[in-house]
Amino acid sequence: MTTPLLQVDAVTVHFGGITALERVGFSLVAGELLGLIGPNGAGKTTLLRAIIGVVAPDEGRVHLAGRDITTLSTDARARLGLALTHQIVRPFRSMSVIDNVVLAAGHAKTGSLLKAVAAVGRVAEERRAGELLALVGIADFAQANPAALPLGALKRLEVARALAIDPKVLLLDEPLAGLNSVEAERLAETLVRLNAGGITMILIEHNLAKVAEVCARLVVLDNGRKIADGATRETLADPAVVAAYIGKEAADART
Amino acid sequence: MGAYELTLVAVVSINVMLALGLNLITGFCGQVSLGHAAFFGTGAYAAALMAAAGWPLPVVLVAGGVTAAVLGLLVGFTSLRVREDFLAITTMGVGFVFVGFVRKQGWLGAEMGLTNIPDHGLGDIGFILMCLGLVAAMAAISAHIKRSWLGFGFAAVADDEATARTLGINVPLYKLAAFVIGTFLAGVAGAVYVYFTRFIIPGAFGFTVSISILSMVIVGGVGSLWGVIVAAVLLTLLPEFSRVINDYKLLLYGALIVLTMRFAPDGLAGIVTSLSRRLRRSET
């Protein structure tokens, strides 16, 4: 068996009295596109944040490509190839849309102070950022300020910016929410294509039909616990999942 | 140029250097400092001791900068530990501690200050040229940083630290870099000041000075290079030309900070940008 690209072991996160995650573990093989589902408040966002280190787990370990990254800072994890898109968008509002992506595309330069102070040119990064904006379908907004963008465009900016750091594992926190159905369809296709091109992904998405269409495997959280982990079709049919989830939506997705 | 004009040029130059240094920390990197005068003073005292011991001017300038930058590094470390709003209070505290400390140190001349500082030996014109050269060099360094990927990273840190981290930017390291470079400039300014007055007392590096430097950065337009330079020149000259303004200096600077933040958060630079945009629109 090959070592998993990402391995999460018994991660527990408390917020004051709330247990957001309780001993959640799973592993991810390179090339997978894993769906992470569960009702609101299940702990999905917290799990992605714990993987990239924005939230420090109270217990448990996270390994990336066999290396224990549990105690590494978020920026060190990003430099090792983890990227996150935020469920609640967080563009740099003091920069244009394209500069948000250019900055990320320059990760090799900003990753070291000495390189950062010596390097001035941005041509290659601007080209790459332009390509990524076009890829997610917001090239028209390149020069705009993020404040002027509709939510659907900001969600796609999150994806373009995360892609710009050339991640090995892309953590996508509801990237399709806020997009209209045409935009969502296009972005989902793009993600599938990028996944086929070698980027491993975890996708949080509340539309189960969409998840079933895109992901071969699902991890299901409920109340901070993992209640299922397996092939999409079987997992959605799992009585525990049907019970925890909104039964009707799960039933719809199976047909 | 008479002696008075030369004095003005030197004082303006020193203030521009101080404002450029603080602009790196507060303007580029978003770390508020209400204690910039402490770094100015640290550089000045280090320079005064070195100059009195017979070290040549270039060495003294660098030593002033390095000593201030060491303190800057230490204060920078605290900036990593405290929340944003608390950093203002911390740096203000550093300013008061600095003055309080120096006042009690016999080897630093205590209240009486240090006086045995040798002449720079450059002559009046030579000294002014050195001041202007240093201002030009510091402006060039600032301009380079702003254009570089370091400046790009600073802008991200100033905007949203947590998001900057998810893009691989080592936020603590960037903050420390801003503090070290900005306080180095302040220390060099301190050394220049020492040669200029040849006499320093603790009171020359108090809270008023920190606030005046901050007002130059804010009025000029946080992060804007030319805006900050223009504001530093104007705010230094204003009290020189009006006795009344001089008497109410702290009040004026404080009011300018409040008014700018309330009505023109992007300062002079922002006002000029929006005016020129309006002009261009009315032309077409």
Ligand SMILES: Nc1ncnc2c1ncn2[C@@H]1O[C@H](COP(=O)(O)OP(=O)(O)O)[C@@H](O)[C@H]1O
């Ligand atoms: N920063 C936080 N502080 C306190 N509670 C939080 C925080 N983030 C999440 N929670 C709580 O943790 C639980 C899981 O939240 P979250 O991970 O956002 O769920 P999901 O993304 O599955 O909707 C919820 O009860 C939520 O209220």
Ligand SMILES: [Mg+2]
């Ligand atoms: Mg969520």
